[in-house]
Amino acid sequence: MIRVAIVGYGNLGRGVELALKQNPDMSLVGVFTRRAPDTVTTQGAQAYAMEDLVGKKAEIDVCILCGGSATDLPEQTPALTKDFNTVDSFDTHAKIPEHFERVNQVGKANQTLAVISTGWDPGLFSLNRLYAQSILPEGETYTFWGEGVSQGHSDALRRIPGVADATQYTIPNEEVIEALKAGQKMNVTTRDKHFRQCFVVLEENGDAAAVKEAIVTMPNYFAEYDTEVNFISQRELDKEHKAMPHGGKVLRTGTTGTDTQQVIEYNLALASNPEFTASVLVAYARACVRLAQEGHTGAMTVLDIAPKYLSPIADDILRRDLL
Amino acid sequence: MIRVAIVGYGNLGRGVELALKQNPDMSLVGVFTRRAPDTVTTQGAQAYAMEDLVGKKAEIDVCILCGGSATDLPEQTPALTKDFNTVDSFDTHAKIPEHFERVNQVGKANQTLAVISTGWDPGLFSLNRLYAQSILPEGETYTFWGEGVSQGHSDALRRIPGVADATQYTIPNEEVIEALKAGQKMNVTTRDKHFRQCFVVLEENGDAAAVKEAIVTMPNYFAEYDTEVNFISQRELDKEHKAMPHGGKVLRTGTTGTDTQQVIEYNLALASNPEFTASVLVAYARACVRLAQEGHTGAMTVLDIAPKYLSPIADDILRRDLL
CATH class of the missing domain: 3.30.360.10 (Dihydrodipicolinate Reductase; domain 2)
Structure with a gap:
């Protein structure tokens, strides 16, 4: 089981919670929010204060970051990659190289892996x-x-x-x-x-x-x-x-x-744009954990990741059924 | 420069010769054929007898195999992967797992890499x-x-x-x-x-x-x-x-x-189906050589290969221009 934390709970975070229910190899640890957790109405997930996130480090394989690209992710992705494997949908095209460099340094220094700028554009359209x-x-x-x-x-x-x-x-x-x-x-x-x-x-x-x-x-x-x-x-x-x-x-x-x-x-x-983007984030969260288990650290994008890592199905079955 | 040999010269081999001219980081060593070389009219490439292929091993980074899936490739891909990195478009869907296993063993034993079943179906449609x-x-x-x-x-x-x-x-x-x-x-x-x-x-x-x-x-x-x-x-x-x-x-x-x-x-x-398939083979030939240089051996398919390996452009430029 891949254990996932959702960080930020707007339309995208809600979409990730729903998408995780479609992926039986993944489980949701909880939603982490800057709001008072008891004011957040989820689709069933436990809500926690953002401050509680690092304390749950041992229970979490990957954080899916659902904040905005303008102000949240430029801070959150480098900060959380110190302690966690992370996936984000940072989409300010012009600032992606800079975001990549910052997050890559943090990941290399802390032996974690961040997959940045997933979603559909950037993301599936890019590849x-x-x-x-x-x-x-x-x-x-x-x-x-x-x-x-x-x-x-x-x-x-x-x-x-x-x-x-x-x-x-x-x-x-x-x-x-x-x-x-x-x-x-x-x-x-x-x-x-x-x-x-x-x-x-x-x-x-x-x-x-x-x-x-x-x-x-x-x-x-x-x-x-x-x-x-x-x-x-x-x-x-x-x-x-x-x-x-x-x-x-x-x-x-x-x-x-x-x-x-x-x-x-x-x-x-x-x-639904946010539900689809959330589904892409979840597939790349699976890839992130598997690549981290293989020893990859730093930052990666969709361009660096082989298609097979997105799937929970074994390689030989994929070859038999999809080629 | 990636040095390429074309093995087999029908519609697909001709397409590969044309596609290589669109890829300035690749050069064509020659066309290798079972026919008498002087009876083969190429688009400019030197034609050689199949028997001369292994003798040119030191000049060739990858062989693009342009034979048919019914009888040529089941023999040629394992045989040539003993001496070369190879790329094929083996498309008998039901026999791909068996082809993969055979070629994978040869590649592992000889420290070579084969990318099998590229093209568009199997290939781009599979991914x-x-x-x-x-x-x-x-x-x-x-x-x-x-x-x-x-x-x-x-x-x-x-x-x-x-x-x-x-x-x-x-x-x-x-x-x-x-x-x-x-x-x-x-x-x-x-x-x-x-x-x-x-x-x-x-x-x-x-x-x-x-x-x-x-x-x-x-x-x-x-x-x-x-x-x-x-x-x-x-x-x-x-x-x-x-x-x-x-x-x-x-x-x-x-x-x-x-x-x-x-x-x-x-x-x-x-x-043109053969010209397009040829273009896919050429892009995966680039990926094959780069992955072999990184130490990968055995067999791989399009499902195993990250998108960036298909491009001659540096990773940071791809991130800047395509994400």
């Missing part, structure tokens, strides 16, 4: 980009996001004066995708690749025209995109637009031989 | 089945083949009396795919998942009705499928149906949490 460009060295890789909810863009909508609540969907441009898959050579920007669809609830005296103008002219978030704005009631938003679907696509179009067209495509369609 | 089932343990995996040419079914058509030549396309059932992706639970057989489309050239006095009857009633190959038979001229067959496109899809539909639908999908659309 698909790597496989695809290695197999088709002459070609282009395109990443599309959506259809799904962007939390950052939804937050930006909610900060506009006159907006009570809002949800923003990022929608990939299917025409661009089809043209690329058909072998068309195009220079496509993130703008060309995506639309933005907004569902907005106005405050009681909110001015729809002014809010719409503020949205479609907002630099970086909306001004550069084709943006659709829909005003709806809070009731409708709560009913139809509070789930957290997401997904996307990694597309590699390349040529072999004499301009022979080859296409590799990886798609995710996720009804 | 996608593994990733997907490990991340979504509650779910179903479906593999679809096509749209593409099945050599085995085309051969079966050509053996029918009255048939001069033929090409068979395997076509996946898009309705089944869409239903599965939409979350429908179905028991689908290989038959439900695919159609068969035949383009047949009759011999001069061939009887179309008899040939058609022989096709649609042929057990295992066609009788169990919806099969379309088209009679065309040799000229049209040569013009439109002599390419070797193929591809397919690995689809995992699973649930997380409380019946939350999650879909992982991997697609290949290949204008």
Whole structure:
């Protein structure tokens, strides 16, 4: 049995608790939170104060870190890797090299292993980009996001004066995708690749025209995109637009031989982004413990880990059933 | 520079020669063939007799074995792994465990490394089945083949009396795919998942009705499928149906949490099956040499190999650019 601690209990931590129930080779020691443990409602797990974590070191094989990338993980991953094997979903792309170096040093110094930046992007999308460009060295890789909810863009909508609540969907441009898959050579920007669809609830005296103008002219978030704005009631938003679907696509179009067209495509369609990310974290937590048992220390990413380590099934059975 | 020998020079060997030109960290020592070398027309490579291979051992880091799975590879891979690191695309699914064991023993005994059963199925499809089932343990995996040419079914058509030549396309059932992706639970057989489309050239006095009857009633190959038979001229067959496109899809539909639908999908659309398979072999040849340099011996499959080994790019650059 692989004994797991969940550190942080928001949507992602809750997803990890649910995912662990689908993996009979793993058991949950408890949820560790900065809140008062008796105020945390779990799906059955025991909640503990964060301060109690190190005291339970002997009972824990791996900590799954479910905090945010902005402020939690840059501190927590190095700090906890002193005492534990850890897995995180650190997703601030530009800061991953720095995060890797810090965590790697701590792991090497303390004989622990950290698997950083798992999830789907970074994570599964990263390894698909790597496989695809290695197999088709002459070609282009395109990443599309959506259809799904962007939390950052939804937050930006909610900060506009006159907006009570809002949800923003990022929608990939299917025409661009089809043209690329058909072998068309195009220079496509993130703008060309995506639309933005907004569902907005106005405050009681909110001015729809002014809010719409503020949205479609907002630099970086909306001004550069084709943006659709829909005003709806809070009731409708709560009913139809509070789930957290997401997904996307990694597309590699390349040529072999004499301009022979080859296409590799990886798609995710996720009804719940946090539950799926949690499932990826759990599979890499298994890999982390197994690699640590083999003597690996420091930091690793999904690029460093052979597929077999994610599975609880013996190598010879995998060869028989999956090859 | 990774120094490569190509063993066997049919469509796959030709594809490897072309793929190596796209990989500047690899160089081709030569093509080794059982035919008289001066009768073999390469894309520029030197051709040698098979008997000269072992004499060039000091110049070769890895042999890419391009023979067939029926009779060549079961003999060649163990034999050549005595002297060389090797990569093959052995694809007789049921015999992979046995092939693995034999080659593994030879590699361990001779301090060489063999990477077996690369390509796309087995190969890239295998590792996608593994990733997907490990991340979504509650779910179903479906593999679809096509749209593409099945050599085995085309051969079966050509053996029918009255048939001069033929090409068979395997076509996946898009309705089944869409239903599965939409979350429908179905028991689908290989038959439900695919159609068969035949383009047949009759011999001069061939009887179309008899040939058609022989096709649609042929057990295992066609009788169990919806099969379309088209009679065309040799000229049209040569013009439109002599390419070797193929591809397919690995689809995992699973649930997380409380019946939350999650879909992982991997697609290949290949204008040339042998050129793409060759590109996969070349990327795994790089991995083979690097893993051998790290001291690995015996046999490995795509399930055992971390993604980073396929790439010529340094680990820190991969982390910066792909995560």
